[in-house]
Amino acid sequence: MSEPAPTSTLLDRFGGREGVSRVVEDFYRRVESDPPIRNVYPADLEPGKEKLKLFLEQWLGGEPVYSNAYGHPRLRRRHFPFVIDEQAAELWLKHMRAAMTDCGVREDDIDTVFQRLDTLARHMVNANEDVPREPLGDARLE
Secondary structure, rough: OOOOOOOOOOHHHHHHHHHHHHHHHHHHHHHHOOOHHHHHOOOOOOHHHHHHHHHHHHHHHOOOOOHHEEEOHHHHHHHOOOOHHHHHHHHHHHHHHHHHOOOOOOOOHHHHHHHHHHHHHHHOOOOOOOOOOOOOOOOOOO
């Protein structure tokens, strides 16, 4: 990818909505072929895939489409129904980094994203915690 414009957002440098979609699709292909992390996900991957696209678009500097639809992300609470251990967090990070790299995201932008994404993924770990496991579905959390 070319040098970023000084005022461009990470979303712009990812290639906008289309770039985020490519990264998420590539990421989910990796998840589908890796049983230890695939087992963390529900049978139907499509709803999560669409939510991840909207979340990443917003998180990278786009419009708050995710928050307008679902309220505050509250990602940790939304992930309580899934038993996430350290291995799952590591695999998630590995596959997301590989997807970004293979989709042509600049290494310095990947590093910028992973300064926050690494902490966020590890915050999702809940395997040995007594947390509510009922799904929220599309509940709007404020």
